[in-house]
Amino acid sequence: MSKRPATNHKPLSLIRPHLGELHAYVPGEQPQIKGLIKLNTNENPYPPSPKVLAAVQASVDGRLRLYPNPTAQALREQLATLHGCRPENILVGNGSDEVLALATRAFVEPKRGASSLKRATVQYFTPSYSLYPVLADIHGALKNVVALNPDFTLPHVAELKRSRAWDFQAALTFVTTPNAPSGRGYATAELETLCRAQKGVVILDEAYVDFAEENALALALKYPHVLVARTFSKAYSLCFQRVGYFVGHADLIAALDKIRDSYNVNGLGQIAAVATLDDLKYYRANFQKIIATREKLSRELTALGFRVLPSQTNFILARPPAFPAEAWLQKLRDQKILVRWFSTPTVREFLRITIGTPAEATALVTAARKICASRPPAE
Numbered sequence: 431m432s433k434r435p436a437t438n439h440k441p442l443s444l445i446r447p448h449l450g451e452l453h454a455y456v457p458g459e460q461p462q463i464k465g466l467i468k469l470n471t472n473e474n475p476y477p478p479s480p481k482v483l484a485a486v487q488a489s490v491d492g493r494l495r496l497y498p499n500p501t502a503q504a505l506r507e508q509l510a511t512l513h514g515c516r517p518e519n520i521l522v523g524n525g526s527d528e529v530l531a532l533a534t535r536a537f538v539e540p541k542r543g544a545s546s547l548k549r550a551t552v553q554y555f556t557p558s559y560s561l562y563p564v565l566a567d568i569h570g571a572l573k574n575v576v577a578l579n580p581d582f583t584l585p586h587v588a589e590l591k592r593s594r595a596w597d598f599q600a601a602l603t604f605v606t607t608p609n610a611p612s613g614r615g616y617a618t619a620e621l622e623t624l625c626r627a628q629k630g631v632v633i634l635d636e637a638y639v640d641f642a643e644e645n646a647l648a649l650a651l652k653y654p655h656v657l658v659a660r661t662f663s664k665a666y667s668l669c670f671q672r673v674g675y676f677v678g679h680a681d682l683i684a685a686l687d688k689i690r691d692s693y694n695v696n697g698l699g700q701i702a703a704v705a706t707l708d709d710l711k712y713y714r715a716n717f718q719k720i721i722a723t724r725e726k727l728s729r730e731l732t733a734l735g736f737r738v739l740p741s742q743t744n745f746i747l748a749r750p751p752a753f754p755a756e757a758w759l760q761k762l763r764d765q766k767i768l769v770r771w772f773s774t775p776t777v778r779e780f781l782r783i784t785i786g787t788p789a790e791a792t793a794l795v796t797a798a799r800k801i802c803a804s805r806p807p808a809e
């Protein structure tokens with residue numbers, strides 16, 4: 431360590447200057463604490479289907495030395511059948527995070543060198559998925575950030591036009607639907623009105639849509655500038671394998687396909703995703719269990735004095751009673767329950783709680799009751 435470097439390169443001077451100020455995405459914690467009830471990162475509490483596990487296990491042999499299919503062909507064909515489109519309408523990525531990043535690179539000009547600033551703008555509502563600003567910043571794009579209504583519903587297009595803050599020309603607009611971290615679902619009709627008003631690409635990020643009443647997939651097949659992003663992570667218990675995809679117009683998909691890494695989707699992930707699509711019945715039963723647990727947990731926390739927002743996802747956003755949300759985070763952690771708290775002003779009074787198994791939900795309610803009872807009596 432004390433040796434003088436062999437050359438006088440200054441490593442920091444070698445890095446693109448705008449990365450100096452970049453705030454990286456902050457993932458939820460993955461602590462290794464025995465017995466911890468982990469309700470902080472919206473993972474599915476149920477394991478993948480036994481058929482998926484068997485398919486992955488059967489593939490772990492000498493073939494790992496081979497490259498996987500470069501276009502995830504079998505998976506794209508199955509997804510096309512599922513969604514009533516062609517494989518040319520599907521792009522698979524290393525998680526949907528990768529396809530969101532590819533879209534930023536394909537559709538947005540970095541602000542320096544952009545012929546028009548419109549082409550350099552990434553736009554999204556707040557609060558929504560906290561990866562969007564990171565993708566814009568990495569790319570050197572402009573950000574246009576507009577608040578959702580205070581109850582996390584979507585502002586009407588007429589209001590967006592009146593307020594003038596929203597950019598109908600933005601090169602890329604991200605909409606998390608259903609919304610995270612609020613859990614709010616949006617009607618396809620209102621999403622369609624918004625899409626029709628946008629001149630640039632619109633991405634409907636449907637990471638949680640399997641827990642919702644409606645999905646907007648039809649818009650991706652109807653409008654050439656609309657892409658729907660889906661993931662196997664949350665609803666299909668496959669976070670570990672990193673598989674997500676876009677559905678959209680073949681021309682947009684072809685552009686994204688040009689710039690992706692040739693082997694962006696790992697082989698075991700492709701196998702797991704194909705096996706998942708072969709056993710959708712298993713997953714649909716899990717969605718129903720999670721939705722039932724979500725509704726019961728919402729009622730029980732409401733009875734304890736929480737303000738629970740309506741959710742169409744596998745998590746709830748809830749404002750706890752008696753103590754500030756940040757204090758609740760620690761108090762629950764002391765009882766080995768991990769939830770998520772965001773310091774963002776619009777949600778800092780809330781906890782985001784992933785829906786676990788019925789037993790985990792019961793443990794949470796028991797812990798919450800104890801915490802409420804520990805409140806010093808009012809004077």
Ligand SMILES: *Cc1c(COP(=O)(O)O)cnc(C)c1O
Nearest residue numbers: 525526527559606637661663674
């Ligand atoms: C989890 C999540 C993703 C990313 O999913 P991966 O496929 O695991 O990369 C994308 N969008 C939203 C809104 C999410 O919550």
